[in-house]
Amino acid sequence: MTSIPNRYRRSHELFARAAKVIPCGIYGHTSPVASLPGEFPYYAARAKGSHYWDVDGNEYIDYLCGYGPVVLGHQHPEVEAAAAEQQSRALCVNHPGEVMVELAEHLVSLIDFSAWSVFGKNGSDMTTWAVQVAREHTGRRKILKVTEAYHGMDPWCTPGHAGLVDEDRVHIHEFDWNDLEAFDRLLSEYRNDVAGVILTPFHHPVFKASVMPAPGFWSHVESACRREGIVLILDDIRAGFRLDLRGSHKLFGFEPDLICLCKALANGHPLSAALGRRELRIAASRVFLTGSYWNSPPAMAASLACLKIMQRDKTPETLRERGEALMQGLVEAGKRHGYAMHCSGPAAVPFIIFADDPSMRRRQRFCAEVTRRGAIFHPHHNWFMSSALSPEDIDSTLRMADGALAQMRDEKI
Amino acid sequence: MTSIPNRYRRSHELFARAAKVIPCGIYGHTSPVASLPGEFPYYAARAKGSHYWDVDGNEYIDYLCGYGPVVLGHQHPEVEAAAAEQQSRALCVNHPGEVMVELAEHLVSLIDFSAWSVFGKNGSDMTTWAVQVAREHTGRRKILKVTEAYHGMDPWCTPGHAGLVDEDRVHIHEFDWNDLEAFDRLLSEYRNDVAGVILTPFHHPVFKASVMPAPGFWSHVESACRREGIVLILDDIRAGFRLDLRGSHKLFGFEPDLICLCKALANGHPLSAALGRRELRIAASRVFLTGSYWNSPPAMAASLACLKIMQRDKTPETLRERGEALMQGLVEAGKRHGYAMHCSGPAAVPFIIFADDPSMRRRQRFCAEVTRRGAIFHPHHNWFMSSALSPEDIDSTLRMADGALAQMRDEKI
Numbered sequence: 001m002t003s004i005p006n007r008y009r010r011s012h013e014l015f016a017r018a019a020k021v022i023p024c025g026i027y028g029h030t031s032p033v034a035s036l037p038g039e040f041p042y043y044a045a046r047a048k049g050s051h052y053w054d055v056d057g058n059e060y061i062d063y064l065c066g067y068g069p070v071v072l073g074h075q076h077p078e079v080e081a082a083a084a085e086q087q088s089r090a091l092c093v094n095h096p097g098e099v100m101v102e103l104a105e106h107l108v109s110l111i112d113f114s115a116w117s118v119f120g121k122n123g124s125d126m127t128t129w130a131v132q133v134a135r136e137h138t139g140r141r142k143i144l145k146v147t148e149a150y151h152g153m154d155p156w157c158t159p160g161h162a163g164l165v166d167e168d169r170v171h172i173h174e175f176d177w178n179d180l181e182a183f184d185r186l187l188s189e190y191r192n193d194v195a196g197v198i199l200t201p202f203h204h205p206v207f208k209a210s211v212m213p214a215p216g217f218w219s220h221v222e223s224a225c226r227r228e229g230i231v232l233i234l235d236d237i238r239a240g241f242r243l244d245l246r247g248s249h250k251l252f253g254f255e256p257d258l259i260c261l262c263k264a265l266a267n268g269h270p271l272s273a274a275l276g277r278r279e280l281r282i283a284a285s286r287v288f289l290t291g292s293y294w295n296s297p298p299a300m301a302a303s304l305a306c307l308k309i310m311q312r313d314k315t316p317e318t319l320r321e322r323g324e325a326l327m328q329g330l331v332e333a334g335k336r337h338g339y340a341m342h343c344s345g346p347a348a349v350p351f352i353i354f355a356d357d358p359s360m361r362r363r364q365r366f367c368a369e370v371t372r373r374g375a376i377f378h379p380h381h382n383w384f385m386s387s388a389l390s391p392e393d394i395d396s397t398l399r400m401a402d403g404a405l406a407q408m409r410d411e412k413i
Numbered sequence: 414m415t416s417i418p419n420r421y422r423r424s425h426e427l428f429a430r431a432a433k434v435i436p437c438g439i440y441g442h443t444s445p446v447a448s449l450p451g452e453f454p455y456y457a458a459r460a461k462g463s464h465y466w467d468v469d470g471n472e473y474i475d476y477l478c479g480y481g482p483v484v485l486g487h488q489h490p491e492v493e494a495a496a497a498e499q500q501s502r503a504l505c506v507n508h509p510g511e512v513m514v515e516l517a518e519h520l521v522s523l524i525d526f527s528a529w530s531v532f533g534k535n536g537s538d539m540t541t542w543a544v545q546v547a548r549e550h551t552g553r554r555k556i557l558k559v560t561e562a563y564h565g566m567d568p569w570c571t572p573g574h575a576g577l578v579d580e581d582r583v584h585i586h587e588f589d590w591n592d593l594e595a596f597d598r599l600l601s602e603y604r605n606d607v608a609g610v611i612l613t614p615f616h617h618p619v620f621k622a623s624v625m626p627a628p629g630f631w632s633h634v635e636s637a638c639r640r641e642g643i644v645l646i647l648d649d650i651r652a653g654f655r656l657d658l659r660g661s662h663k664l665f666g667f668e669p670d671l672i673c674l675c676k677a678l679a680n681g682h683p684l685s686a687a688l689g690r691r692e693l694r695i696a697a698s699r700v701f702l703t704g705s706y707w708n709s710p711p712a713m714a715a716s717l718a719c720l721k722i723m724q725r726d727k728t729p730e731t732l733r734e735r736g737e738a739l740m741q742g743l744v745e746a747g748k749r750h751g752y753a754m755h756c757s758g759p760a761a762v763p764f765i766i767f768a769d770d771p772s773m774r775r776r777q778r779f780c781a782e783v784t785r786r787g788a789i790f791h792p793h794h795n796w797f798m799s800s801a802l803s804p805e806d807i808d809s810t811l812r813m814a815d816g817a818l819a820q821m822r823d824e825k826i
Contacts, residue, residue, distance in 0.1 A: 014514050021517040023529050023694050028703025030508055043514075044506035052506050066505035069705055074504070084497075091487070092479035092681030093457035093465050094789065095443055101427050101456075104434040116436050121534045121683060122704040132568065132576025141578045153701050154567065155545065160701025163545025165554045167580035237705075262705050268505030270534060270683050270706035281436050288566050288573025290441025291535040292482055292650075292675050293683035376507065 007372070010055040011042035028153075029067055034206070035378055039368035047074035050388040052376075061375040061393050063326075065384040068238055068263035071319075072309060073388020079267045082305035087298040097297035103304050107275055110307065111247050113255050114275035116284060119300070121291055123237040124152030126260040126274040127198065129289050131156065133258065133276070134196030134231035137283035142194045144186050147174045148205040151198055151235050159206075177203035178214040180221075187224060196231040196258075197221060201239050201248035202345060207360070207380045209353045210345030218254040225257070231280065237262040237272070242319050242348040242385070245310055251346075264310075266303035316348060319385040322394060323347030326385075329398040337405040344382075351382040365413050369404035370397070420785070423468040424455035441566075442480055447619070448791055452781035460487035463801040465789075474788040474806050476739075478797040481651055481676035484732075485722060486801020492680045495718035500711040510710035516717050520688055523720065524660050526668050527688035529697060532713070534704055536650040537565030539673040539687040540611065542702050544569065546671065546689070547609030547644035550696035555607045557599050560587045561618040564611060564648050572619075590616035591627040593634075600637060609644040609671075610634060614652050614661035615758060620773065620793045622766045623758030631667040638670070644693065650675040650685070655732050655761040655798070658723055664759075676797075677723075679716035729761060732798040735807060736760030739798075742811040750818035757795075764795040778826050782817035783810070 015032070019025040025042075026032060032042055041054035050073050052062050065071065072079060090097055104117040120126050131143050143156070151157040155168040173190065175182035187194060199221070203211040225232040234256035236248045241264040244250040249259070257280060262272035270293075276284055309315070327343035327350050334341035339362070340355035354362040360379065367379035375397040377383065428445070432438040438455075439445060445455055454467035463486050465475050478484065485492060503510055517530040533539050544556055556569070564570040568581040586603065588595035600607060612634065616624040638645040647669035649661045654677040657663040662672070670693060675685035683706075689697055722728070740756035740763050747754035752775070753768035767775040773792065780792035788810040790796065 011508075014511055018514045018517065021514070021521045021529055023531060023697040026509055027531060027698075028701070028707065030703075030708055042508055043511055044503055044508040045510070046502035047504075047506045052503075054508065055511060062507070064507045066507060067705065069505045074506070075501070080500075087493075088488070089459035090457055090465075091460075092482045093460045093487070094475070094477045094479060095424075095455055095457040095467065096439055097458070098427055098456055098468060101431045101434070104431065108434045116434055118436060118440060121706070122538070124704065125535070128567065134576075135578065136576035153703055154541065158701045160699070162696070162699035162701070163547075163549035165548065165584055167583050170580050171578055268706070268709075270709065272705070283575070284436040285440075286573070286575035288441070288571045288575070290443075290566055291537065292480065292685070293534070293681070294441065295443055296681075296683065 007058065008038070008041055008056055014055060015042050029381070034380060036364055036368055040371055040376070049073040049075070050386060050390065050393050059374060060371065061389070061397055062386065063383040064376055064378055065386045066268055067381070068384045069266070069268040071241060071264035071315060071386055072267050072306060073386045074268070076267055076309070078309055079302050079305045083269055083298045083302040086301035090297050092293060092296055096295040097300070099297045099300045099304060100295065103300045106304060106307060107273060110245060111259060111275050113277055114259065115278035116281050117273055117275045118284065118289055119294060120272040120289070121270050121294060123260065123262040123272055124154050125291070126237070126262065126272045127151045127157065127235055128154045129287060130233045130258050130260055130274055131196060131198065132287040133280060133283045134233060136287055137231055137280050138195040138229060140193045140195035141171045142190045143172050144183065144194060144197045145172060145174055146177045146199060146203060149177070149200055149203065150206070177211055178217055180217065183221065184224070187228060194228060194230050196233050197225055198233040198235055200235045201243065201252055204238060204345060204349070204382050210351050210382055213252055218252045222254040231258060232256045233258045233260065235260050239346070239349050240264060241310060242316060243346055244316055265306070266299050267306040269299035269302035271299040271303050313387065315387045318387045319348035320346070322389045323350050323385045325391070325394045326350065326397065327352070329394065330401055333398060333401045333405055336402070337409045339405060348385050349382055350385070352377070362408070362413060365408055366404055369407060370400050373400035373403055375400050420471065421451070421454055421469055427468060428455050442794070447793060449777055449781055453784055453789070462486040462488070463799060463803065463806050472787055473784065474802070474810055475799065476796040477789055477791055478799045479681055480794070481797045482679070482681040484654060484677035484728060484799055485680050485719060486799045487681070489680055489722070491722055492715050492718045496682055496711045496715040499714035503710050505706060505709055509708040510713070512710045512713045512717060513708065516713045519717060519720060520686060523658060524672060524688045526690055527672065528691035529694050530686055530688045531697065531702055532707060533685040533702070534683050534707060536673065536675040536685055537567050538704070539650070539675065539685045540564045540570065540648055541567045542700060543646045543671050543673055543687055544609060544611065545700045546693060546696045547646060549700055550644055550693050551608040551642060553606045553608035554584045555603045556585050557596070557607060557610045558585060558587055559590045559612060559616060562590070562613055562616065563619070590624055591630055593630065596634065597637070600641060607641065607643050609646050610638055611646040611648055613648045614656065614665055617651060617758060617762070617795050623764050623795055626665055631665045635667040644671060645669045646671045646673065648673050652759070652762050653677060654723060655729060656759055657729055678719070679712050680719040682712035682715035684712040684716050726800065728800045731800045732761035733759070735802045736763050736798045738804070738807045739763065739810065740765070742807065743814055746811060746814045746818055749815070750822045752818060761798050762795055763798070765790070775821070775826060778821055779817055782820060783813050786813035786816055788813050
């Protein structure tokens with residue numbers, strides 16, 4: 001391992017302090033354990049456009065975007081102005097603001113199968129509530145999901161194993177992504193008791209390559225749900241708005257009954273949403289939903305601005321173009337240095353995989369070396385493109401990747 | 414009922430639009446169904462200090478404070494400056510900011526039994542996680558709680574009944590507040606399988622009077638938990654920081670193992686926290702916890718500012734003084750007009766009850782009439798004092814209450 005003296009000195013000092021007063025020092029998806037301890041910064045100081053700076057002053061071209069929320073780049077002036085204007089009037093008041101109605105109207109017009117919207121503060125808020133709505137609507141208990149699919153941190157779906165009781169998942173049944181035989185077996189085994197199927201638009205497990213839906217996957221699932229009266233829940237929290245502003249199902253040619261959104265919804269302001277079909281409105285009215293800050297108008301104003309900008313600027317096209325340029329450039333750089341690499345997942349939510357790399361050592365080293373050169377590449381979690389990434393950012397990144405691969409080749413990694 | 418033509422015209426117009434695109438129009442704790450439809454505003458436009466304005470331009474002295482979060486008054490300049498400064502640098506980045514460490518250190522020093530802190534965005538995030546930590550720490554399953562106590566909206570504790578399965582609550586067992594015999598019976602029935610007891614510092618059910626702990630209640634619960642190795646979780650989400658900055662247990666002379674905080678933590682910025690004893694650190698490290706916006710520094714900067722201001726200004730004392738002046742004045746006004754009223758709950762988190770009012774008709778009418786005159790009093794949910802409430806605000810409110818009671822007497826209500 002290359003010695004990097006003092007590069008992350010301040011990050012490590014803060015982490016040592018944090019370890020005394022916060023379990024694990026940093027918990028959750030940004031934990032150093034999830035990347036590679038010592039090879040990545042631990043604390044950030046500021047962010048602007050497509051770049052951010054860690055607490056040691058190191059600058060990075062940002063391909064994680066806060067793990068998804070930042071879709072237009074950090075500190076987008078129009079989004080921040082809309083949020084600040086609302087914040088100066090009402091942050092946390094006893095009633096919702098007019099903007100809640102406007103945002104619901106806007107989202108319902110954008111997501112064409114939907115008739116209504118609710119809001120939360122986190123992806124888990126919406127997926128957990130959606131499962132309850134499916135159960136209320138159908139009067140059934142079973143929820144089908146895909147093995148290793150992430151739907152949040154509540155007991156029914158957390159990737160963790162601690163603090164659970166058997167009953168948390170007694171009605172949660174898993175099948176492998178794209179395995180329609182296994183899906184059909186579960187449908188048959190629990191016939192008339194399946195309330196909902198919750199799926200991401202494509203499969204994006206951590207540590208592994210993303211997997212697109214096989215031909216016929218979505219049409220099979222969709223028609224099975226219609227036939228059996230099962231609520232089809234699309235968890236579009238991670239990919240939503242990056243692939244298609246009308247919901248990622250549009251890209252894959254199917255229609256869910258309920259969609260959960262978060263991440264790119266408000267360019268970093270805390271907001272999530274769930275939208276559903278007219279037929280689910282009564283069940284949605286019955287399942288209790290609330291939170292201390294859930295009426296807060298600033299994040300809703302940010303979201304309305306973010307959605308309108310994404311529509312005006314056709315942001316998913318920009319993300320795909322930039323993502324394709326990045327991925328194509330990386331694959332070519334790999335070839336130049338004798339590494340077979342391929343992009344996994346859609347270009348707007350990309351991830352890079354090395355062939356013949358079962359231990360992930362090449363991917364880990366590559367991501368660490370590019371990060372050290374100034375563009376953050378996560379070795380285990382898919383990346384996120386933002387529309388603030390310029391062609392120059394991509395070119396700079398590809399030069400960094402070239403340097404990283406040359407060094408790896410020299411070191412015979 | 415007094416006719417109030419056009420007073421809430423804009424609120425009702427917005428609600429009519431909302432009803433088309435949002436289930437129930439307004440859901441959760443701010444639903445009109447929770448107050449009295451037609452008698453209260455539905456949408457807010459702006460807030461400043463101790464006052465807020467609805468979308469029809471009606472002004473209110475604020476005794477709900479966003480249902481708790483706003484403890485220093487709306488738009489507190491020091492809190493807003495701290496949040497805005499952070500927001501201009503980093504809103505949603507790939508790593509936490511230095512402020513997360515500072516805030517954890519500050520909270521751990523303030524809550525003296527605690528050795529660590531974690532953060533979320535909502536009260537439910539923390540109570541649900543705390544239950545898992547208790548189970549992980551003890552290897553047991555059962556959770557004891559009080560009937561009608563609110564701990565959030567997750568399936569194990571939601572006040573709703575829709576979309577649940579039997580297994581959601583198979584290990585949740587309830588006893589009535591202050592009923593130590595029932596508590597002991599549960600302990601005995603589930604001996605060696607009780608992981609945790611979760612309790613609010615005093616009982617604050619909706620629709621009903623608050624109930625303080627009976628003498629000996631807390632010491633009995635505390636010593637039983639110690640004896641049996643049960644994790645005592647204090648849900649201080651609603652009352653926290655308003656009664657005692659060191660945690661509400663200080664007021665009642667006991668010590669929990671885990672405390673959940675939210676509401677007054679950041680003066681309206683979205684943040685919650687859980688703090689615990691050193692012995693629970695390993696379990697806390699194991700139970701997965703994360704969220705898309707949970708590292709966001711602005712709310713943490715707001716919280717640090719809010720906590721320091723509350724310490725500097727001895728905010729709980731101000732809240733108690735203002736609350737006592739309000740409650741004493743209301744009780745006296747009641748006497749003048751022939752109504753027996755009493756304050757229920759601590760003065761900083763007060764609620765008013767009329768004697769001989771089993772249908773709540775007097776309380777409902779009184780709160781609606783005072784609200785119409787310009788000070789919002791919720792008829793079914795406890796109120797919240799803020800330090801921005803001035804003696805003049807209290808005097809104005811008491812004049813409104815006097816007018817409301819005179820009218821009620823004239824109408825023989």
